[in-house]
Amino acid sequence: xxxxxxxxxxxxxxxxxxxxxxxxxxxxxxxxxxxxxxxxxxxxxxxxxxxxxxxxxxxxxxxxxxxxxxxxxxxxxxxxxxxxxxxxxxxxxxxxxxxxxxxxxxxxxxxxxxxxxxxxxxxxxxxxxxxxxxxxxxxxxxxxxxx
Numbered sequence: 001x002x003x004x005x006x007x008x009x010x011x012x013x014x015x016x017x018x019x020x021x022x023x024x025x026x027x028x029x030x031x032x033x034x035x036x037x038x039x040x041x042x043x044x045x046x047x048x049x050x051x052x053x054x055x056x057x058x059x060x061x062x063x064x065x066x067x068x069x070x071x072x073x074x075x076x077x078x079x080x081x082x083x084x085x086x087x088x089x090x091x092x093x094x095x096x097x098x099x100x101x102x103x104x105x106x107x108x109x110x111x112x113x114x115x116x117x118x119x120x121x122x123x124x125x126x127x128x129x130x131x132x133x134x135x136x137x138x139x140x141x142x143x144x145x146x147x
Contacts, residue, residue: 004054007047008037018051019115019122022081026111026124031056034122046093048113060093066107066138072127074114082116082123089118096138106135 002012018033025031033051044065050056063070070092074084084090093113097106109132115122 003035003049003051005037005047005049006054006057007039007049011037013051016120019120021122021124023123025113026126028056045096048093048095059096059098060113061096061107061138063092063094063107063109063112066094066136067109070109070132072112072125072129072132074125078114078123078125082114082121083119084116085118089116091115091117094136097135103139105138106133107138108134109136110134 001015002010004010013035017035019035021032021034023029023032028050031050031052034048035051037047037049039045039047039059044061046060046062048058048060074082074090091114093115094107094109095111095113097108099105110129111124111126111134113122114125
């Protein structure tokens with residue numbers, strides 16, 4: 001099927017690549033179908049594009065590209081909703097908020113996107129975990145090296 005996207009123009013996608021968010025996303029409850037589009041071959045960023053609205057796309061990243069030991073528990077209810085059978089079927093993404101000054105961009109670590117990549121079901125989960133920030137700076141300041 002063909003979709004129009006904000007960042008890539010018109011694209012041909014397979015219906016089998018569509019991820020269903022049964023409740024949409026917070027603030028976008030009416031949008032239930034998304035597709036993951038790599039930003040580039042060497043880029044760690046993935047665009048989560050709405051199938052129904054070309055203007056709605058989220059830049060995301062797998063948390064392992066940002067921090068080590070990013071762990072949280074998924075509730076039994078979420079596990080059932082997403083039909084998760086094994087951990088290897090789960091993809092975790094964090095939404096990036098891009099700023100005009102790119103080095104000020106942040107990742108939302110407190111509300112990850114949890115996707116059952118096998119069954120193409122997704123949900124944004126709001127964590128009750130003070131270890132993870134809503135605005136985690138993804139570009140640490142460069143420290144000057146003393147010569």
